[in-house]
Amino acid sequence: MSNNISGSKFVRVYDADNACDAHLMQTKLNEAGIGANITGEPLASVHGSDFPSPMNRVEVIVRLSDVESARELITEVIQKRLLEAKYNKRHSVLHFGGAILTIFLLAFGFSGILLFTQGELQELFLAMLFWFILASLMIARFIIRYNHN
Numbered sequence: 552m553s554n555n556i557s558g559s560k561f562v563r564v565y566d567a568d569n570a571c572d573a574h575l576m577q578t579k580l581n582e583a584g585i586g587a588n589i590t591g592e593p594l595a596s597v598h599g600s601d602f603p604s605p606m607n608r609v610e611v612i613v614r615l616s617d618v619e620s621a622r623e624l625i626t627e628v629i630q631k632r633l634l635e636a637k638y639n640k641r642h643s644v645l646h647f648g649g650a651i652l653t654i655f656l657l658a659f660g661f662s663g664i665l666l667f668t669q670g671e672l673q674e675l676f677l678a679m680l681f682w683f684i685l686a687s688l689m690i691a692r693f694i695i696r697y698n699h700n
Contacts, residue, residue, distance in 0.1 A: 561588065564621045565611040573609040576625065583624050585617045657683055 564587075567573035573589045580587035591609045613621045 560615040561612040562615050562618050563590075563610045563612050564618060565625050567609040567611060570609050573611055576611050576628065579628055580611070580613065580621055580624060583620070585613055585621050585624065587611050587613050587621070 565573070565576050567576060567589075570589075570592050573592065577587045577589055588611070589609060590612055
C-alpha cells in the first residue's frame, strides 16, 4: 500500500495488532531517525480491536526512501520480542518449579504436624496434606506440558 501525503510517497511497513502496538513501533522508528506515521487508528477505535478485520487494521507507514531501513529495524524489534517471550517462558517455568518445591515443603511440614496431633485436628491436617500433594502434582503436570510447547 502506498499513500501520497503532501507530495511524499508513504508505504505501509507494519500491520499492528492494535493501536498500542502501532504507537510502540512508531516510537522505535522515530527514535532511529525514521519518520513514521500511523493510519487506521480512528477506525480501529470505532470498530474495536477485539476481533481482527480490515476495518480495524492499524498500520505504520514511512516515506518510500525509508522503507528498507524501517523494515530492517522492524525485523530486529520483532526478533527481540520473540527472544524476550522465550526468556519469559523459561523464567515463569522456574517460578512454577519454586511453587512446587514450596508446596512439597508445606506438605512435609503438615505431615510432621500430623505426628503430634490427634482426633479431628489430625483429620484436618491429613486432608490439607492430600490437597497440597494433589495441587503440586497438577502444577507439575502443567509445567511438563508447558515445556513441551
